[in-house]
Amino acid sequence: MIITTGGIKGGSGKTTLATNLAIYFSAQGRDVLFVDADDQGSAHAFSLQRAAATGGQTGYTAIRQSDKEVRSEVLKLAGKFDDVVIDTGGRDTTSQRAALSITDVYLAPFYPRSLDVWTLEKVESLVSEMQLVNPKLRAFSFINRADSQGGDNKDVADLLGESSVITYLDTPLVQRKAFANAISYGLGIFEMKPRDKKATDEFKALYDALFSDLAIKAY
Template sequence: MHLNLKAKGMIFTVGGIKGGTGKTTISTNLAVWLSKQGADILLVDADEQESASDFTAWRDETHKGELGYTLVQLTGGAVRRQIEQLRPKYDHIVIDTGGRDTASQRAALFVSDVYLLPFAPRSYEIWTLSKVLALLNEVQPGRLTPLKIYSFLNKADTRGQDNGEATEVLRENAELNYVDFSVVNRKAFATAASKGLSVFEAMPHDEKAVAELEALFHHITK
């Protein structure tokens, strides 16, 4: 199914305050998924760990330059300045930020339309909620229009009570707009990335991984 995304011109930031929540997996898969809808995509690596850049370099090497998107590295205030200039040149922009409250992430939030907040279902992940809320309380008043926020479980367990407990806490914070499109911690994501691929491209398909991401991505782009 091809979506009519070109007319929307959206900027997505994938972020948070805690590392290890799978932000780069979401960012790179979103960039590839959007490109497969026929859109011209810019992926911005605004994370000092440069994981999106590493993935893209390996993808470029293994697939002879057929990336499906353009990648740039930006940090600090340059994130806001450069994206404002680059926005007219691309259909959509995906920004991968680090797992800390950085100048890069704050700059990204001022120019983005959508803020994606993946949370892993562990107590120490949920403890960062107050920091995320404090960040949003500082950023939202400085924007012309409210930032659209989607929080969701990423690297979720296949079973156990941790998912439910994390979901309950996220639901209690209405500002985070929890959406029930969990992405389970599946081997398929690491296997695909090791080949420079998204889960949409890796063969054989992990139908569950594909279905989970498609459900999330359709929801945030509708």
């Protein structure tokens, strides 16, 4: 399965999600290709940190691609892997469109603030256009860096939930130091010691919501 993290806003948590998905798949014994399709290279930098932290045992194969090559190179390699995770940048780029042209699943995190949520329509248009060339594409949204309390999450959840193009997963990841710390150590959220149970429970709930029978069949 090919999974792409995207959106058209920086800082929503695309790379955080992508690194955790790649590591989580790999921890289940799956062969994972992790593609950094963002010219900023955050996923690549993470993988270097992870290689240093694990003595080279990252658990996945990491590559960097941009522009149309995101499509051609991933198509060439995808058959050799169980899963491909593609991390894209926070703009509507050729790289993100190339990823959308081949991905099965598109996952867009939303930081629950107006400026971020106002990009929803544009993300919907992007997904709709790419579904014309890639009819198997399924798109999902969720709230990341949620406030631990307050009504903002609910308002944003209602807005995201109204989309008919992008399925809203009501399994937010709260703003937690553990998510940010894991990235800086080159680790997945489950690898942190001590574990932050709230953070791992949230990630598992998101993962289960995505790969439940309801959301994605045949996985």
